Amino acid sequence: MHCTTAVLPNYNYNGTIMEKLEALFDHIAARVNVNLKPMGIDVRPLLKNAIPRERHLLYYAFYALTEDHPISFKFVNSNLAGSYFLGKTQVDRSVLYKSDVRGDELKQKGDVVEFNGVKTKLFYDEVIRIINSYLVKTLIHNHSKNPQIPEVFRILNTVAMHYSNIHGTTTEGAYLGAFSTVDLSVLHNCVIGDFSYVQAGDLSRITIEPGRVWLRANGLFEFNYLYPEGVVEQYVKLDENGKLSGKFIDYVDDLKEDFVPIYSTATPESIIDIPDSAYVSPYAVIKGTCEIGENALVVQRAHIENSVIGKGANAQENCYIANSIFEGNNVTAHGGKVIWTRNGQNVFVGFNSFVHGTEKNPITIGRDSIVMPHTIIDAEEPIEIPENSAVWGYVTRQADLETQCVNLDELAKATDVTLGNATFKGDGKAFVEAFKHRIDHIREENGAYFDGSDKTRGHAQKTQDACFNILQPFQAGPDAGMYPTMTIGN
Amino acid sequence: MHCTTAVLPNYNYNGTIMEKLEALFDHIAARVNVNLKPMGIDVRPLLKNAIPRERHLLYYAFYALTEDHPISFKFVNSNLAGSYFLGKTQVDRSVLYKSDVRGDELKQKGDVVEFNGVKTKLFYDEVIRIINSYLVKTLIHNHSKNPQIPEVFRILNTVAMHYSNIHGTTTEGAYLGAFSTVDLSVLHNCVIGDFSYVQAGDLSRITIEPGRVWLRANGLFEFNYLYPEGVVEQYVKLDENGKLSGKFIDYVDDLKEDFVPIYSTATPESIIDIPDSAYVSPYAVIKGTCEIGENALVVQRAHIENSVIGKGANAQENCYIANSIFEGNNVTAHGGKVIWTRNGQNVFVGFNSFVHGTEKNPITIGRDSIVMPHTIIDAEEPIEIPENSAVWGYVTRQADLETQCVNLDELAKATDVTLGNATFKGDGKAFVEAFKHRIDHIREENGAYFDGSDKTRGHAQKTQDACFNILQPFQAGPDAGMYPTMTIGN
Structure with missing residues (x-):
C-alpha cells in the first residue's frame, strides 16, 4: 500500500483520478498548442499517453545538497517525478518526469557576462524558472547563454519528450521531440523534430525536421546536416500517441533494470x-x-x-x-x-x-x-x-x-x-x-x-560531499502525483 | 565519501569541525542551564558527549506525506537527524536526534477546546514549535492539553534524553532524563529524573527524582509511586557524561541492527x-x-x-x-x-x-x-x-x-x-x-x-497512503550536520 519502485499501487488506478495532475496536463497542452497548432503540432495526445499515469506516483525526485552549491528550491504543488536538482530552482506546477535540472553553473549577482561583445553585470543571482512545462526524461543544463535576462534561465510552457536535452536556453512554448537537443539556444514557439540538434541562436516559429543537425553562429559560420531518409526512424520514432520505438530506446530499455537497486536505496554508495x-x-x-x-x-x-x-x-x-x-x-x-x-x-x-x-x-x-x-x-x-x-x-x-x-x-x-x-x-x-x-x-x-x-x-x-534528499508525491486523493509546496534554501 | 548508514564518513572527524552544530549545542546548553543550574543540572557535558558527532551526519530525517494530514513544516537550518514528522511543525535551529514529532492530532482553526470547564475556540490551526531544543530519540505526540495557547504546542530550550517521551505539553526549559515521560503536561524549568513519569498538570521549578511515577488531577485525585532504591539503576542509568547503561538500553541495543535494512531502503515495504x-x-x-x-x-x-x-x-x-x-x-x-x-x-x-x-x-x-x-x-x-x-x-x-x-x-x-x-x-x-x-x-x-x-x-x-520523504544534512564545511532551511506546505 506504500510507494515503491517495484510494485504499482493499484488503488489509484482502480479508483481515484489524479485530478490535479490531469488538470495540469490540460493546462500545459492548451498553452503549448496555442502557439504550435498552426505549425501542425497538437501535444495533447502526447501528454495524455506518453507516460503511464501511475509512474508519476512511482518515482521519487531527489536533489543534491553540497556546501558548494547554494540552493534555493521552490516547488509549488508540482509534479516532479524523478527530477534531480542542484542549485537555484523555481518550479510552478510543472511536470518534470525523470528530468535533471542542474544548477551547477549558475551565475551570481555581480558576475559580468558578455553577449555579442556587450558586457552586462548581473543584478541578481541567476535562477532556473520552469513554469507549466512538461519535461520528460529531459536534461537541462544551465550554462546559460541568454542575453535577454541573464538572471533567469527560463523554460515556459515547453513540452520536451524523452531524452531530449535543453542546454543554456530560454525555450518558450517549444516542442522538443525525442532524443532532440537545443544547445546554448534561445527558442520561441519552435518545433524540434526527433533526434534533431540545434545550436543556432535566437529562433522563432521554426519547425526543425527530424534528424537535422544545425550549428550556426550568426555571420561567422554555419554547419548543416540532414540524415538520409529512413535512417532516423530506425533509431528513434515517436508516434502521435507518444509511443517511442527504435534502436536508441531498445538499447536504453535493455539496461534500465540496472538502475532499480540504486533508486531503491536510501543512500546508495559507490562500490x-x-x-x-x-x-x-x-x-x-x-x-x-x-x-x-x-x-x-x-x-x-x-x-x-x-x-x-x-x-x-x-x-x-x-x-x-x-x-x-x-x-x-x-x-x-x-x-x-x-x-x-x-x-x-x-x-x-x-x-x-x-x-x-x-x-x-x-x-x-x-x-x-x-x-x-x-x-x-x-x-x-x-x-x-x-x-x-x-x-x-x-x-x-x-x-x-x-x-x-x-x-x-x-x-x-x-x-x-x-x-x-x-x-x-x-x-x-x-x-x-x-x-x-x-x-x-x-x-x-x-x-x-x-x-x-x-x-x-x-x-x-x-560534488564529492553531496547528500541526496528524496521527495515523494502524494499517493492518494485529488493531489495524487503532486508534490507539496516546498521552499528549500540555505 | 557519501552519506550512508553503514560506513562512517571519516573526513569530518579527521578534519572539519561541525561549526554550526557545535555553536547550536553551546546555545542550547546556555539557555537550559540559566534556569536549571540552580537546581543542580548542568546539561553541557550531556550535550557534549551523549551522541557521537558523526551520527548527526549519518542519519537522515524523514517526514510523512498524506492527504489526511495537511503539512506545514518549517526547518530553519536545524539539525534533524532521524526525525519523523507528520503535521504542522516549526523547528528553529533545534537538534532533534531520532525524534518523532507527530502532528496527527493537531487541532484546527475553529475547533473548540475545553480546559477546566472553560471553552475556547482556536484562532489558528495548531502548530508544533520547537526552538533551540535538544531532543534525543524522543517521541513527541501532540494531543495537546495546554490551556495557555492552544494554537501552539511548544517545546522551547528543552533537553530531552534517550527514549524520553513528551506528550501534549508546553515543556519550557526542562530537562528530561533517559526513559522519562511527561504526559498531557505543562512544565516550566523542571528536572525529570531517569525513568520518571509525570502527569501532574502545571509544574514549575520542580525536580523529580529518578523512578517516580506521579499522576495528579488537581483537586480530584493523585497517584504516587517511587521505585525502591537500587532498582531503577539496574534498568536505566545515565552518567554525567551522557553514557547510558542498564537493562533497557541493553535490550534495545541488541535489536537495533534490525532497523538498518529498513533505513537503507528508499521506499521500504511491509513484507x-x-x-x-x-x-x-x-x-x-x-x-x-x-x-x-x-x-x-x-x-x-x-x-x-x-x-x-x-x-x-x-x-x-x-x-x-x-x-x-x-x-x-x-x-x-x-x-x-x-x-x-x-x-x-x-x-x-x-x-x-x-x-x-x-x-x-x-x-x-x-x-x-x-x-x-x-x-x-x-x-x-x-x-x-x-x-x-x-x-x-x-x-x-x-x-x-x-x-x-x-x-x-x-x-x-x-x-x-x-x-x-x-x-x-x-x-x-x-x-x-x-x-x-x-x-x-x-x-x-x-x-x-x-x-x-x-x-x-x-x-x-x-496513514495508509503515506509517502516518506527523506532529508539529509550537509556533509562537509561549517554547515556539516545541519539541514537546509525548508518550508514545506500544501
Whole structure:
C-alpha cells in the first residue's frame, strides 16, 4: 500500500483520478498548442499517453545538497517525478518526469557576462524558472547563454519528450521531440523534430525536421546536416500517441533494470575504488570491471559497464558506456552512447551520439577528435577514425568516413565545404576554435585539470560531499502525483 | 565519501569541525542551564558527549506525506537527524536526534477546546514549535492539553534524553532524563529524573527524582509511586557524561541492527499480509512469524517479533514486542516493551513499561487490565495478572502483586489507599474513569473501531497512503550536520 519502485499501487488506478495532475496536463497542452497548432503540432495526445499515469506516483525526485552549491528550491504543488536538482530552482506546477535540472553553473549577482561583445553585470543571482512545462526524461543544463535576462534561465510552457536535452536556453512554448537537443539556444514557439540538434541562436516559429543537425553562429559560420531518409526512424520514432520505438530506446530499455537497486536505496554508495580527486555519483550505474581515473567525473544516471574512464574524463547524464576505453580528458556529453570503442586522449563525443561498435567490429577514435552531436556510428565492420578529425552523420563502414569525416586542420582552412549531406559555410577556423574552446571549458568546469588548488576545482571535486534528499508525491486523493509546496534554501 | 548508514564518513572527524552544530549545542546548553543550574543540572557535558558527532551526519530525517494530514513544516537550518514528522511543525535551529514529532492530532482553526470547564475556540490551526531544543530519540505526540495557547504546542530550550517521551505539553526549559515521560503536561524549568513519569498538570521549578511515577488531577485525585532504591539503576542509568547503561538500553541495543535494512531502503515495504483496514508502517520492524489483525496499527520504530497483534490493537513508537499475543483492542504505548506475555482483550501497557516474561516464566495479563506507565514486570517465575486490574511498580514474582496490583472496581470505590510504595488519594472513580476514557480515546484515534465509515477512520486508516520523504544534512564545511532551511506546505 506504500510507494515503491517495484510494485504499482493499484488503488489509484482502480479508483481515484489524479485530478490535479490531469488538470495540469490540460493546462500545459492548451498553452503549448496555442502557439504550435498552426505549425501542425497538437501535444495533447502526447501528454495524455506518453507516460503511464501511475509512474508519476512511482518515482521519487531527489536533489543534491553540497556546501558548494547554494540552493534555493521552490516547488509549488508540482509534479516532479524523478527530477534531480542542484542549485537555484523555481518550479510552478510543472511536470518534470525523470528530468535533471542542474544548477551547477549558475551565475551570481555581480558576475559580468558578455553577449555579442556587450558586457552586462548581473543584478541578481541567476535562477532556473520552469513554469507549466512538461519535461520528460529531459536534461537541462544551465550554462546559460541568454542575453535577454541573464538572471533567469527560463523554460515556459515547453513540452520536451524523452531524452531530449535543453542546454543554456530560454525555450518558450517549444516542442522538443525525442532524443532532440537545443544547445546554448534561445527558442520561441519552435518545433524540434526527433533526434534533431540545434545550436543556432535566437529562433522563432521554426519547425526543425527530424534528424537535422544545425550549428550556426550568426555571420561567422554555419554547419548543416540532414540524415538520409529512413535512417532516423530506425533509431528513434515517436508516434502521435507518444509511443517511442527504435534502436536508441531498445538499447536504453535493455539496461534500465540496472538502475532499480540504486533508486531503491536510501543512500546508495559507490562500490568501486574512486580516486579522491574523482567523483562517481551514487546514482550512476557502475557494472562489471571498471576503472576510474583521477579528476574523472561520472554523474547521475550515467551507465558504465566494463570500461576505463581515464584521468580527467567525464561521462554525463544519460550516457551509456560499455566495453570502451577513454584514454583521458574525454568528454561524453549528455545522452552519448559509446560501445566497444577505444577513445584517444581528448576525444569528445557529442550530445546523444550513438557510437556503437561490437566485439567483432570495434571502433577506434584517434586523439583530439570530435564526434559531432547526434552522430550515429553503427559499425558493420571495424572502423577507425583518424586523430584530430570531426565526424558526423551516419557511419556504418569505414568508407562512409570519406563524406562524413574531415581533418580539423583542413576544416580550419576551409570556407565553403559540401560533403555528402553536410554543408559548411563561413569561417572554418572560428568553427574549429569555438568547438575546441567549448570542450576545454567543459573539462575545466568538470574539474579535469584539478591540481589540488581551489582555482582548478570543478564538479568532480565540488560534488564529492553531496547528500541526496528524496521527495515523494502524494499517493492518494485529488493531489495524487503532486508534490507539496516546498521552499528549500540555505 | 557519501552519506550512508553503514560506513562512517571519516573526513569530518579527521578534519572539519561541525561549526554550526557545535555553536547550536553551546546555545542550547546556555539557555537550559540559566534556569536549571540552580537546581543542580548542568546539561553541557550531556550535550557534549551523549551522541557521537558523526551520527548527526549519518542519519537522515524523514517526514510523512498524506492527504489526511495537511503539512506545514518549517526547518530553519536545524539539525534533524532521524526525525519523523507528520503535521504542522516549526523547528528553529533545534537538534532533534531520532525524534518523532507527530502532528496527527493537531487541532484546527475553529475547533473548540475545553480546559477546566472553560471553552475556547482556536484562532489558528495548531502548530508544533520547537526552538533551540535538544531532543534525543524522543517521541513527541501532540494531543495537546495546554490551556495557555492552544494554537501552539511548544517545546522551547528543552533537553530531552534517550527514549524520553513528551506528550501534549508546553515543556519550557526542562530537562528530561533517559526513559522519562511527561504526559498531557505543562512544565516550566523542571528536572525529570531517569525513568520518571509525570502527569501532574502545571509544574514549575520542580525536580523529580529518578523512578517516580506521579499522576495528579488537581483537586480530584493523585497517584504516587517511587521505585525502591537500587532498582531503577539496574534498568536505566545515565552518567554525567551522557553514557547510558542498564537493562533497557541493553535490550534495545541488541535489536537495533534490525532497523538498518529498513533505513537503507528508499521506499521500504511491509513484507507481511496486512488487512486493508490495518496499517503497519514501513519503518517498523516485523520479524519472524507475526499476525496483524483488522484495524490494527503498528507505527514507525516499533519492533515486533513472533507476535500476534489482534484486531484493533496498536503498537506505538519505540515499543518492542516479542513472543507475545494481544487478543484485541490493546494499546502498547510509546516505549512499552512486552516479551513472552499474553494480553487479554483491551489490556493497556503504559509508556516505557517493561513487561518482560521468558519462555519458562511467561506473563499473562487478564482482559481490561491496565499496566500503569513506567511499570517493570521482570518475571522470575510465571506471573498472572488478574483481569480488570491496575498493576504498577516493580514486580518480579506473583507475590509482588499483593502490594502492586489492585482490582479496578475496588479502586473505583476507594479514596485513600497506601499499598507498598504507592499512595493514592482522592476520587478513585474519577481516576479509573479518566484512565479508561483515555485508553478508549487512544483506540478511537488509532482507528480500532473502524467500520468502513468516515467517522470511525483513525490513524490506521488515515496513514495508509503515506509517502516518506527523506532529508539529509550537509556533509562537509561549517554547515556539516545541519539541514537546509525548508518550508514545506500544501
